[in-house]
Amino acid sequence: MEMLLYTALFSPLVGSLFAALFSTSKKTLIAGVIPSALLFLSFISSAILLTHVLNGETVQVEMMTWMATGNLYIPFGFAVDQVSVTMMMVVTIVSTVVHVYAIGYMDHDAGFNRFFAWLSAFVFSMLILVMSDNFAGLFIGWEGVGLCSWGLIGFWFHKEVATWAANEAFIMNRIADLAMLIGIFLVYWNTGTLQYTEAFAAMPYLDHSIVVMMGVFLFIGAMGKSAQFPLHTWLADAMEGPTPVSALIHAATMVTAGVYLVVRANPMYDLIPEVGIFIASLGAFVAMFAATMALVNRDMKRIIAYSTLSQLGYMFVAAGLGAYWVALFHLMAHAFFKALLFLGAGNVMHAMDDELDPFKMGGLKKSMKWTWIMMTLASVALAGIYPLAGFFSKDLILEVAFVEHHYILYTVLLLTAGLTAFYSFRLVALIFHGEERHLEHGFHPHEAYKFMLWFMAPLGVLAVIAGMVFKSPYFEMVTQLLPRTEYHIHNPVVFWIMTIGTQVFVIAAIAYAYSKYKNAKIDKKTEEGFFYQVLFNQYYIPQFYEEFFVKPYRELSSILWKQVDMKIVDASVDGIANIFYKTGVNTRGMSSGNLSTNLKWMVVGLVILLALAVVFAVIVQNGDAVISVLHDLGAI
Amino acid sequence: MMEIGLSHYLILTTILFSIGLVGVMRRKNLLMLFFATEILLNSVNIGFAAISYYIGDFTGQMFAFFIIAIAASEVAVGLGLLIVWFKRTGNIDLDSMISMKG
Numbered sequence: 001m002e003m004l005l006y007t008a009l010f011s012p013l014v015g016s017l018f019a020a021l022f023s024t025s026k027k028t029l030i031a032g033v034i035p036s037a038l039l040f041l042s043f044i045s046s047a048i049l050l051t052h053v054l055n056g057e058t059v060q061v062e063m064m065t066w067m068a069t070g071n072l073y074i075p076f077g078f079a080v081d082q083v084s085v086t087m088m089m090v091v092t093i094v095s096t097v098v099h100v101y102a103i104g105y106m107d108h109d110a111g112f113n114r115f116f117a118w119l120s121a122f123v124f125s126m127l128i129l130v131m132s133d134n135f136a137g138l139f140i141g142w143e144g145v146g147l148c149s150w151g152l153i154g155f156w157f158h159k160e161v162a163t164w165a166a167n168e169a170f171i172m173n174r175i176a177d178l179a180m181l182i183g184i185f186l187v188y189w190n191t192g193t194l195q196y197t198e199a200f201a202a203m204p205y206l207d208h209s210i211v212v213m214m215g216v217f218l219f220i221g222a223m224g225k226s227a228q229f230p231l232h233t234w235l236a237d238a239m240e241g242p243t244p245v246s247a248l249i250h251a252a253t254m255v256t257a258g259v260y261l262v263v264r265a266n267p268m269y270d271l272i273p274e275v276g277i278f279i280a281s282l283g284a285f286v287a288m289f290a291a292t293m294a295l296v297n298r299d300m301k302r303i304i305a306y307s308t309l310s311q312l313g314y315m316f317v318a319a320g321l322g323a324y325w326v327a328l329f330h331l332m333a334h335a336f337f338k339a340l341l342f343l344g345a346g347n348v349m350h351a352m353d354d355e356l357d358p359f360k361m362g363g364l365k366k367s368m369k370w371t372w373i374m375m376t377l378a379s380v381a382l383a384g385i386y387p388l389a390g391f392f393s394k395d396l397i398l399e400v401a402f403v404e405h406h407y408i409l410y411t412v413l414l415l416t417a418g419l420t421a422f423y424s425f426r427l428v429a430l431i432f433h434g435e436e437r438h439l440e441h442g443f444h445p446h447e448a449y450k451f452m453l454w455f456m457a458p459l460g461v462l463a464v465i466a467g468m469v470f471k472s473p474y475f476e477m478v479t480q481l482l483p484r485t486e487y488h489i490h491n492p493v494v495f496w497i498m499t500i501g502t503q504v505f506v507i508a509a510i511a512y513a514y515s516k517y518k519n520a521k522i523d524k525k526t527e528e529g530f531f532y533q534v535l536f537n538q539y540y541i542p543q544f545y546e547e548f549f550v551k552p553y554r555e556l557s558s559i560l561w562k563q564v565d566m567k568i569v570d571a572s573v574d575g576i577a578n579i580f581y582k583t584g585v586n587t588r589g590m591s592s593g594n595l596s597t598n599l600k601w602m603v604v605g606l607v608i609l610l611a612l613a614v615v616f617a618v619i620v621q622n623g624d625a626v627i628s629v630l631h632d633l634g635a636i
Numbered sequence: 637m638m639e640i641g642l643s644h645y646l647i648l649t650t651i652l653f654s655i656g657l658v659g660v661m662r663r664k665n666l667l668m669l670f671f672a673t674e675i676l677l678n679s680v681n682i683g684f685a686a687i688s689y690y691i692g693d694f695t696g697q698m699f700a701f702f703i704i705a706i707a708a709s710e711v712a713v714g715l716g717l718l719i720v721w722f723k724r725t726g727n728i729d730l731d732s733m734i735s736m737k738g
Contacts, residue, residue, distance in 0.1 A: 593733075593734040594734050595730050596663075599661060603660070603661055
């Protein structure tokens, strides 16, 4: 059992180090194949661990002591329980698929080997994050994924936008991580331990306001990683990274770490339902907010990124309302179909020479049949049509909101479901249907490599069956750890009206999107309208941040640089150096090589030493008198 | 007649030492420099002998003999070098010996 755990955890690290050996040399196919194979091994180990967990056996190991000083004892401990094994399965499945896909996608890239080193390092950090049994290990993984995300967003570092986006993501996450760190400190100060089980066991006996503070600070950390408002701008800009990165990190795994944290800390959030309501409200707001931005965007990857943001909002609604298993279930289902959607978008980008504007595409279903099928499948799953994955997970969140009597949240989420269906099929209609507008722009689309399509297929299958097949075994397994609450609308009439109503609403949205965008007519009047402009400019939030945070900060930095750094710090360092330099220049006459001069200086030295000797002798002889004089002067 | 005591000897020593020191500083002729050094050493010898007699301990006088021996050998080596230098360059002016200039 322990061996399996270590295999699952460390094989991505081995893969990463292996690829790193080749990082500066030219493309070596083996640097992509070996990490992928090792990830597959990690997936197999996780799957075997899953069977053990399904039988009710959880594993907890303490690999070694990390810190042991005084009362502080932090081990490197790992646990495989019902929650972490779910995450491990999601992470290893999606990352194996993405690794193999990337072998094809990064085929012609100069940084092929470096890419796999970063990607596998990311998976390793993510596994540490989900498998750690204490907050310290979680934080290491948390920072590790942040670092790898930085390296992968800015992977094409010769592009200025890419490095800018990488830095933006990194800095925004640092702001949130500060809060997260404060939260962890609060947990340690008040419970005296960082182990999940012990810390959560101690929390019911703490002052309510302290638990609220812990919950709020930890949630701010989660907001940064999961790109919740107001820290959401980095996610859309992160699309500058290679598409496999977007699929793995910015759809399936890293951005869901915030949801994982809230799910993991469920005993704590159960104690503070008011914070839970805040989380749910913010989640619903973000779901709506991001979906509206996705409606009008003209960048394929950004549309999917906003969609991810919106779905993360759904997960937070579920988690905030105490339906932790529902949140985790949607996390899993979403990881499968969203990764598939991104990989499909990657195929389209390759075919279109990295063109991202769907208005320049159209009619691609002829040349890219399989990509079309899989992206449609993923979009149907995302829209939540029966019987695909999204129906079971997303509609469940709607039911949760309804059953918990949060009708405002329910309405917002229902509207968002319509928006989701609309923008998803706007994208599909623009890319794959209608006339072949890309011909005017001189593109010659071609389908991706066969093996890439084959490896996308498992995600396609999962997007179809994840809801239907996995729901009840998943529920049985995960509720051994999470609160076992079933959300049923007891009145069958209400239930059927809601279910069918939602389906009809979503299908109507899909049909509307098709009819409107099949021919990709650009409606000038709408585009010049106020709402369109607001949405297209992302509510002017990036401009707002630029104007009110970035510019003042830049000015402050410039003032500090010119006034403080140059005039005080640099000046004092230079001054000290100048003193030594001038002393040297002025005293080098002493060593002229002339014996007579040397002798004169020797005599000067002798006189000084003699004088000192006399002074000390006098002081020693009249010690008491000297001390009393100094005492009167106040020196002692 | 005034009794000649320790302080007279010490004053003599100080005067001789000062003369030697001035010689060391001012003289440019290497030979004169040696003479000045001899004056310095011998002024110290006088001091040693006088104090040794005054406190009745012969260690000081013994030390004076050592100094005489060392001074003699030093002059022997120094004069040898001086002669070689004179043969090579034709003068023994200190200001011309600046090959050690840094």
